[in-house]
Amino acid sequence: MFRIDHDQAFQSALNFRYQRPRNAEWIALTHRYDSGLVVSGVPDAGAALNLSANQQVTIGLACNGVFATVNNPLSDCAKGAVTSKLINLPQGGYGNFPSQENDDHNPARVKPRNIFNLGIGTDNLFHSEGNKRFTAALEVANLTDVVALYNCLSTFSGTHFLQPRTVVAHFGYTF
Numbered sequence: 060m061f062r063i064d065h066d067q068a069f070q071s072a073l074n075f076r077y078q079r080p081r082n083a084e085w086i087a088l089t090h091r092y093d094s095g096l097v098v099s100g101v102p103d104a105g106a107a108l109n110l111s112a113n114q115q116v117t118i119g120l121a122c123n124g125v126f127a128t129v130n131n132p133l134s135d136c137a138k139g140a141v142t143s144k145l146i147n148l149p150q151g152g153y154g155n156f157p158s159q160e161n162d163d164h165n166p167a168r169v170k171p172r173n174i175f176n177l178g179i180g181t182d183n184l185f186h187s188e189g190n191k192r193f194t195a196a197l198e199v200a201n202l203t204d205v206v207a208l209y210n211c212l213s214t215f216s217g218t219h220f221l222q223p224r225t226v227v228a229h230f231g232y233t234f
Contacts, residue, residue, distance in 0.1 A: 104141035197226070
């Protein structure tokens with residue numbers, strides 16, 4: 060049996076768009092909030108300490124604020140807490156510290172994130188009459204360049220990161 064790795068406590072998306080009525084120019088701002096998916100491959104801090112050095116660096120693993128490096132991975136955290144920049148980890152699971160992980164009430168989760176996208180464009184670039192027209196748009200995805208995970212070591216889909224800030228241009232012809 061596999062624990063579910065795609066539940067999320069809350070997510071929302073808002074789209075604000077203004078379009079000029081006559082010439083079809085528009086501007087759009089999109090906001091998306093994700094509360095964080097369950098991380099099935101790293102159930103607690105003890106499991107995170109058993110990850111490879113590269114995996115620890117990738118998730119920003121730290122013990123008492125000292126971050127893991129490729130040359131100096133973390134293997135124990137005798138005093139204090141194991142934390143991650145990208146995952147909310149239940150504590151314990153190493154040494155004499157019992158795991159605080161609970162699949163139903165306290166699973167490890169990807170940290171919550173807010174993502175903003177911005178776009179400007181037109182549905183009639185040359186203001187032509189009739190059904191045939193050119194369209195154009197410029198969009199910036201992940202406007203604030205948030206570094207985040209979608210999931211980490213998922214049983215069926217592996218590890219996926221949110222794309223970095225990306226600028227995309229669209230040109231089209233409608234007939």
